[in-house]
Amino acid sequence: MQPMPGAADSRAELIRVLRAACSGELAAGFAYRGHWKSLPDGVERDRIRIIEAEEWHHRELVLRMLDDLGAARSRRRDAIFWLIGKSIGILCHLGGWFVPMYGAGRLERWNIQEYEDAARFAEEAKLAERVDCLLTMAEVEWEHEKFFREAIRHHWMRRFFPQWDPPPAKETIRAPFARLFVNESLAVTE
Numbered sequence: 001m002q003p004m005p006g007a008a009d010s011r012a013e014l015i016r017v018l019r020a021a022c023s024g025e026l027a028a029g030f031a032y033r034g035h036w037k038s039l040p041d042g043v044e045r046d047r048i049r050i051i052e053a054e055e056w057h058h059r060e061l062v063l064r065m066l067d068d069l070g071a072a073r074s075r076r077r078d079a080i081f082w083l084i085g086k087s088i089g090i091l092c093h094l095g096g097w098f099v100p101m102y103g104a105g106r107l108e109r110w111n112i113q114e115y116e117d118a119a120r121f122a123e124e125a126k127l128a129e130r131v132d133c134l135l136t137m138a139e140v141e142w143e144h145e146k147f148f149r150e151a152i153r154h155h156w157m158r159r160f161f162p163q164w165d166p167p168p169a170k171e172t173i174r175a176p177f178a179r180l181f182v183n184e185s186l187a188v189t190e
């Protein structure tokens with residue numbers, strides 16, 4: 001069956017968002033590598049090291065999804081974001097404690113939205129089987145944003161840097177898609 005024009009548009013939008021996310025994860029991976037290496041041993045260093053691993057895992061998932069959709073990553077965009085990630089990773093060694101934490105929190109706030117958008121486009125494109133994976137990535141980004149926001153909360157430099165809009169409760173990520181998962185569980189038990 002030919003997809004409806006709306007579904008085709010949503011598929012194109014999904015691919016556009018996934019390409020952007022793919023490059024963003026590359027930059028994030030290298031930036032966090034520089035970030036945790038710039039920190040002394042301790043809980044924060046360990047947590048950001050785990051966050052780095054989670055970003056590489058996201059990139060793998062996104063690459064696989066693009067491949068399944070018959071689309072390729074943007075190599076040009078990857079090259080630009082490679083440079084951005086590497087540069088941020090180096091700057092983390094020079095920028096002190098606060099700026100990398102603040103910048104990471106702002107970017108993570110964006111990343112949550114990016115995967116929520118991708119999940120919406122996937123559903124509209126009749127690719128509901130992709131939604132769970134995309135929402136799980138949004139939930140992981142939600143945890144990242146929370147970590148950075150809480151880390152800087154009481155820092156004296158906060159007064160010079162505006163607080164970004166914190167995301168709503170984590171449950172709101174999956175709530176708009178709840179019917180998909182109800183149907184899924186029914187399908188399994190039938």
Ligand SMILES: [Fe+2]
Pocket residue numbers: 025028054055058111141
């Ligand atoms: Fe990520």
Ligand SMILES: [Fe+2]
Pocket residue numbers: 028055108111140141144
């Ligand atoms: Fe993240």
